[in-house]
Amino acid sequence: MFLKTSNLPFYDRVQQQIDDPVMRHAVxxxxxxxxxxxxxxxxxxxxxxxxxxxxxxIRAHVLENLxxxxxxxxxKVTANGGTVFFxxxxxxxxxxxxxxxxxxxxxxxxxxxxMVTEEIGMNAALEAAGIEVVETDLGEYILQLANDxxxxxxxxxxxxxxxxxxxxxxxxxxxxxxxxxxxxxxxIRQKIREDFLSADIGIxxxxxxVAETGTLSLVSNxxxxxxxxxxxxxxxxxxxxxxxxxxxxxxxIMLTMLARSAVGARLTGYNTWLTGPGDHAESDGxxxxxxxxxxxxRSQVLGSPFQDILRCIRCGACMNTCPAYRHIGGHGYGxxxxxxxxxxxxxxxxxxxxxxxxxxxxxxxxACDDVCPVRxxxxxxxxxxxxxxxxxxxxxxxERHTVHLFNYANRHHALWxxxxxxxxxxxxxxxxxxxxxxxxxxxxxxTEARDLPQAxxxxxxxxxxxxxxxxxxxxxx
Amino acid sequence: xxxxxxxxxxxxxxxxxxxxxxxxxxxxxHAAPLRSRYAEKIAQQPCDSFIAFAAQVMQAHxxxxxxxxLPQVAEGLCKHYGGGPVLISGDARLANAGITAxxxxxFPTHCWTSPERExxxxxxxxxxxxxxxxxxGLCETGGVVLFSSPLQGRAIxxxxxxxxxxxYKSRLLAGVTQLAETLRQRVQSGETLPSCINLIxxxxxxxxxxxxxxxxxxxxxxxxxxxxEDC
Numbered sequence: 001m002f003l004k005t006s007n008l009p010f011y012d013r014v015q016q017q018i019d020d021p022v023m024r025h026a027v028x029x030x031x032x033x034x035x036x037x038x039x040x041x042x043x044x045x046x047x048x049x050x051x052x053x054x055x056x057x058i059r060a061h062v063l064e065n066l067x068x069x070x071x072x073x074x075x076k077v078t079a080n081g082g083t084v085f086f087x088x089x090x091x092x093x094x095x096x097x098x099x100x101x102x103x104x105x106x107x108x109x110x111x112x113x114x115m116v117t118e119e120i121g122m123n124a125a126l127e128a129a130g131i132e133v134v135e136t137d138l139g140e141y142i143l144q145l146a147n148d149x150x151x152x153x154x155x156x157x158x159x160x161x162x163x164x165x166x167x168x169x170x171x172x173x174x175x176x177x178x179x180x181x182x183x184x185x186x187x188i189r190q191k192i193r194e195d196f197l198s199a200d201i202g203i204x205x206x207x208x209x210v211a212e213t214g215t216l217s218l219v220s221n222x223x224x225x226x227x228x229x230x231x232x233x234x235x236x237x238x239x240x241x242x243x244x245x246x247x248x249x250x251x252x253i254m255l256t257m258l259a260r261s262a263v264g265a266r267l268t269g270y271n272t273w274l275t276g277p278g279d280h281a282e283s284d285g286x287x288x289x290x291x292x293x294x295x296x297x298r299s300q301v302l303g304s305p306f307q308d309i310l311r312c313i314r315c316g317a318c319m320n321t322c323p324a325y326r327h328i329g330g331h332g333y334g335x336x337x338x339x340x341x342x343x344x345x346x347x348x349x350x351x352x353x354x355x356x357x358x359x360x361x362x363x364x365x366x367a368c369d370d371v372c373p374v375r376x377x378x379x380x381x382x383x384x385x386x387x388x389x390x391x392x393x394x395x396x397x398x399e400r401h402t403v404h405l406f407n408y409a410n411r412h413h414a415l416w417x418x419x420x421x422x423x424x425x426x427x428x429x430x431x432x433x434x435x436x437x438x439x440x441x442x443x444x445x446x447t448e449a450r451d452l453p454q455a456x457x458x459x460x461x462x463x464x465x466x467x468x469x470x471x472x473x474x475x476x477x
Numbered sequence: 478x479x480x481x482x483x484x485x486x487x488x489x490x491x492x493x494x495x496x497x498x499x500x501x502x503x504x505x506x507h508a509a510p511l512r513s514r515y516a517e518k519i520a521q522q523p524c525d526s527f528i529a530f531a532a533q534v535m536q537a538h539x540x541x542x543x544x545x546x547l548p549q550v551a552e553g554l555c556k557h558y559g560g561g562p563v564l565i566s567g568d569a570r571l572a573n574a575g576i577t578a579x580x581x582x583x584f585p586t587h588c589w590t591s592p593e594r595e596x597x598x599x600x601x602x603x604x605x606x607x608x609x610x611x612x613x614g615l616c617e618t619g620g621v622v623l624f625s626s627p628l629q630g631r632a633i634x635x636x637x638x639x640x641x642x643x644x645y646k647s648r649l650l651a652g653v654t655q656l657a658e659t660l661r662q663r664v665q666s667g668e669t670l671p672s673c674i675n676l677i678x679x680x681x682x683x684x685x686x687x688x689x690x691x692x693x694x695x696x697x698x699x700x701x702x703x704x705x706e707d708c
Contacts, residue, residue, distance in 0.1 A: 026687065026688075045513050045514070046512040046514050054506075054511060057503075061501075061504065064492065066492075067485040067488040067498075068498055071485060071498045084481070085478075088484065138694060139685035142686075158688070162686055162687055181686035181687060182691050212661075212664070221682050222695050223635060224694070226695075226696060227695050229631070230631040231598065250503070252654050253511070266618045267615075268678075269679055272673065272674070272675050272676075280592075281592055282672060283590075283598075283630055284631050284632045285672055303493055
C-alpha cells in the first residue's frame, strides 16, 4: 500500500474522520498551540520575510544544481568511509536495505522517524523477510502497536488521545499503569531500551545532508535517533534525493526554519551531525554506514510546473494552519503526506488514480502559502493539479457536463437571460428552509453541507434595472 | 555507486541541461543580514543569556563554579542526582580540571576508554550519571555541543539517566551560525570532523501524547550544565 494509509473511498474516509470527535478535538488543539508557539518564534526574528526568502532561495538553488550536489555528497560520504546507494524506485531502495540487513544477518532493527521510509514501505519489506523492525519514535511506536498509520509529518499520533493510547498499551503490552502521558512515556522508555541494546542495525531518515562534508543532520527531541546511531554496529540512513544543503552555513538557516516552523522552538533538543561511520578507534557508533538516496518519482517533478514542492523541508506548518486538515485530519487525506503539502505531493509521487481527490480537499484560502518557511506556492500548485485533472478529463463526468452547460449558457446572452429569470423564479418556488426538493448531482456535496438563502424571485440584473428605474423616477418627481 | 551516473543524468535531463559535477555558486539574493531580536542581548551578556534560556526554556540545571572549586561542585551535583555509578569521558580536559580524579574517589566511577566497545556500552547502560566535556555552549538555543572521540563516546551522554556537561564559559558561542562558521573553517583548513557532533539542549523530551511535553524519553531525564568561570 505505497503512500496510502487507507483503502476506503475519499468521501467515506473524510466522513469517518469528521465523525471522530477525539481526532477533531486533538487536531484543533494541536493547530492552535503549535500555531501560537510558531508565531512567538517568528516574532523573535527581526526580518522573517527575509529569512523565508533566503531559505527559499537556498532550496531552489539546490534543486537547480541537484545532480552536482548529490555528486559532491556521494564523493564525501564515500571518502568518509560510508557506502552510497542511489535508488531510482522504492523497490530498488527496499531491496538494497534488505540486502544489507541480510548480509549483516540482522534479526532486529531499530529505526527513528522517517517519512521517506514510510513512503517506500520499508518496514513491510523487512518484516516479510522475518526481520523485526522496532519504531522508536514514541508516536510511531504507539502507531506500530496499534497497526495504525501516521496522520501528521511531525506529530504522527496526534489523532489519538491518552485513553486510546492506554488501551493500546494494555492490550498489546499488558500495561497496567496510569493514563498520564508521563507514566506511559516512562513505560515505553523501559520497553524500547531493551530493543536499542539488542538491535543489529539502526535506520534513520535524514533531515538534511551537507554536500560539502558528507554530513548527515538528524533533528529530534527524544534521543531515539541518537540511540539508533550509537549502539547498533550498522547505520542505514534513507533520504529523499532533494534533502541536500551546500554547507553548514545553509544547514544553520534550514534548521532554524525547521524548528521554528515545526514545533515553535529555536532549535530542537537534539541535533545530531554525523560525518562518516567514524573513527575506528571510537568504541561506539556504527562501524558501517549506508546512505540510500531515493528518487521514487521526485525526478519527474523536477522541471515540471510542480518543481517548487521539492523545496519542502517537512515542517508541517502548512497542515498546522490548514482549515481542511483541521476538520478531516491526516487520515482524511489517506496519504502519509497529508495537508496542503500532501495534496500536492501525494498525486505526484503516488499518481492521480489514488490521489486525484486530494487537490480538492482545499478551499484555496492560501493560509498555507503564508506560513511555508520556504515559500512554496502551495495553493497555486493545488490549483495546477485541478487544471491538469480537468484538462485530462479525469474530473467526474457529471461535473464536466455541468461546467460545459454553464459555459454554453454563459456564452449565449439570450439563453443566459432566460435561464436567470427562470432560475430565480424556480428558486423562489422551491427553496424551503434552506433546502430544495431535489439535489443537483454536481453540487450535491456542497448543498448537503449548507442552507440555501431565501430566494428573491428575480435575478440581480433585473433587480438592478428596476432599482435604477425607481431611483430615476424618484429623482424626477 | 554504479547507478550514480544514470541517476545524475536523469536529473540533468529533467532540468533540461547537461549533467553537472560542480554546482553553480549560491547566489546572494538578499543583501539584508538575517537578524534576531535577541542578538544584541546575547552579545552583551552571553553567559547570562545562555543560562536563562537553558534553564527556563530547555529545562537544564545550570551551575557555575570557579576553577578552584570545580571538583567539589561536580561531586555535589552528582550526589544531588543520586551519586554513582558514574561514567566519565576520558577527555583530558576533565582530568586536567581535576574532575576525573575527584569523582573516582567519591563514587564508583568508570572512565570511557578506547576501544572496549562492549565494556563501554555496558558501563554506560549501568551508569546513573554520565560526565562529558562540552566543546561549546550555544547562547541562542541554551544548548551545548559535544564532539565524539575515542575517549568520549556517544553513549555517555545518552544512556545514563543524568548527564553532567562540563563547559568553559570562554567557549560560549552566540549560536548555531557561529558554530557553523567554526566548523567550516576547520574543514577548509583540512581538519577531519568528529564522526558525531551533537547539539544538545536540556534533557530528552517528547510531546507525542496529546502534545503534552514529557521530559525524559529515550535519552537522559536530567541535563546538568556545569559552567567553569574561566573568564
